[in-house]
Amino acid sequence: MKKIMLLVAVMLMPLTLFAGKMNIVCSDPNIADIMKNIAGDKANVESLMNGMQDPHSVEPRPSMVVKVRNADLMVVIGMDLDMWANSIIEASKNSHVMKGGDGYLDISKKIPVIEIPQGKVDASIGDVHIYGNPHYHMDPNNGKIIAKEILDKLSEKDPDNADYYKANYDAFIEKLDKGIAKWSEELKPFKGVKIAATHDCWDYFINYCGFDVSGYIESKPAIPPSPGDIERLIKKMKEDGTKIILVDQFYDMSAPEKVAKETGAKIVLISMAVGGLKGTDTYMDLFNYDVDTVVNALK
Amino acid sequence: MKKTILFALLLCLFSTVIFAEESQPASAGTAGATALPDISLVGNILGGIAQQPDGPYGVIPNADRLSLGTSEVEAVIAGYIYPQASVSTVLSFDSSGVNIEEAFVNFLSVLNSFSLKVGKMKVEFGKINILHSHVWPYTDAPLVIQNFFGDSLTGEGASLGYILPLPVFVKSETGVYDAVDTNDEFVLNQEMFTERLSASFALNDISELELGASGVLTKGPYGLGSNDIFGNSEELQIGQDDVRMAGADLTLKIWTGTYSKFMLQSEAIYLKRDIAGTIEQNPSDIGSLGEEKAVSLDRWGSYAYAGYSFNKYFDLGARYDWAENADIQINKLSKISAMVTERLTEGTFFREEYGYVPEEKSNEVMLQMVFGIGPHTHPLQ
Secondary structure, three states, X not given: OHXXXXXXXXXXXXXXXXXXXXXXXXXXXXXXXXXXXXXHHHEEEEEOOOOOOOOOOOOOOHHHHHHHHOOXXXXXXXXXXXXXXXXXXXXXXXXXXXXXXOOEEEHHHHOOOOOOOOOOOOHHHXXXXXXXXXXXXXXXXXXXXXXXXXXXXXXXXXXXXXXXXXXXXXHHHHHHHHHHHHHHHHHHHHOOXXXXXXXXXXXXXXXXXXXXXXXXXXXXXXXXXXXXXXXXXXXXXXXXXXXXXXXXXXXXXXXXXXXXXXXXXXXXXXXXXXXXXXXXXOHHHHHHHHHHHHHHHHO | OHHHHHHHHHHHHHHHHHHHHHHOOOOOHHHOOOOOOEEEEEEEEEEEEXXXXXXXXXXXXXOOOOEEEEEEEEEEEEXXXXXXXXXXXXXXXXXXXXXXXXXXXXXXXXXXXXXXXXXEEEOOOOOOXXXXXXXXXXXXXXXXXXXXXXXXXXXXXXXXXXXXOOOOEEEEEEEEXXXXXXXXXXXXXXXXXXXXXXXXXXXXXXXXXXXXXXXXXXXXXXXXXXXXXXXOEXXXXXXXXXXXXEEEEEEEEEEOOOOOEEEEEEEEEEEEEEOOOOEEOOOOOOOOOOOEEOOEEEEEEEEEEEEEXXXXXXXXXXXXXXXXXXXXXXOEEEEEEEEEEEEOOOOOEEEEEEEEXXXXXXXXXXXXXXXXXXXXXXXXX
């Protein structure tokens, strides 16, 4: 009987009991980097996906379940961008990190979302996110909102270290504000410039940079462009004098190359995620790289 | 009457979805409110042409000529009924009528360590039994699955899941059910006990190896309502055979790029059936009795699949099957299949599959279209 009770106790004991630090799992590397800045050495922080993965197409892996199984906090982008994470969270059997649990954080709740669709949403308009454009981390101003949500959650989960997190948060915000000022200065001469992009995932970044969009390679989100779509985009870009096409790090180059060849525009390869390209190892590096690359292309 | 009620219920639900979407106000982030469950429809249109009268394995509606037919439509209604408790209901509509394919409550976290599913569900045995056919990378079920399970191994009961407290993913799923008859091999309302142990290892950042072992104890019929191996007709005796199955499976996935992936998957299943009572063995003269003898069947089957996804839209695959049947009269068949899949979206695709059965020298070409509407997400595969 004693042996059975001991076995049951071991089965019910989470591995985190033996860890001194909090275990935090984020669905996205951008969120994970901001988390690392604020959590500091009080937490082990991991991202389920890496910067070279398309967040729309991540295939859940059983090995991810172990990370979430042992997590004290699970942070998601929300807005159905990382729906794939739901199956991992449910498979983990960790009630704390399930939706509604004290260890679940959906960062999107306080974000000023753009492009919230109206009316009936179905596949006739492409793969549209019904809650709005979820790629909000590509506006560094939203990085401040993300950081605040993280600070509030960490302080709630670990009040003994609230001051430590606040100090880290303040340092991160100061760093980010300096970055925003620098990038805004670099982008100022190019306000209103017409650009093209692969798809509307870039719209937060485009709005932040102050550009105007001539058009997208994908006229409907996640639908491969038809020859007619390409022709229409080429025509519009020529009319607007569009000089650059923003392309994400994992996008198929065949359509952008065709458009670039016909219009004389430059393909500007930038990253949507930390770790997506060399030199984008942190959230700050990501915007340093992307803004510098775009500005240099426009000069 | 049941069909009428079910159709009316679905009509009401779909109507609610339409009106709800038109009146839903704009909202920020996931804070937008909706009280509806996730409702989705998945259609599986199958057809083709084959040299064998039955297709040869039943998926082609009229095998003697090229034909297409809507094989099955699934309506999936899923949602939370309580914090950490969800319901998943799968209704399937096919030529035989409406069927509750699955309807279970999933308690996602019990004592923060276990999960509990209660209701009617596909049993966790092997790698693909729990998956709905529209997510398979091929059109028809492997021979061993068709021979040993029929459509799928389904039960009404409960299943307890547990992830072992180890640094790698190791999961145990233990089930107690009444087996649901899907073909002549297993019988209604007989107890079925199942166990599956699965482990997954991230070999590196871009590859993962999954290993599984499964077992089933249940009952089956004797005689299949037809003749024994000597042509003697025997009455069907329900639920008397002792049936035991054991399976081992392996899945290797290597992600070669953002959208490209190689997958190797293989399962081997062993079936042992101790036929209840005895079968008349060598009848000689008319009116005389032959020697009565107990019969025990040992049957094997396996398959191996290899496939490559070049990008979001195009997959190539090939599968080799080898299986004995589960009948008293043993039959062994193999099959070589090759398939091409073109995807419009994650849930909608076209597939062409060629199959060749060397023992019968028969060819078949299968055509499949699967369409999906709605937010039908799958459990971790």
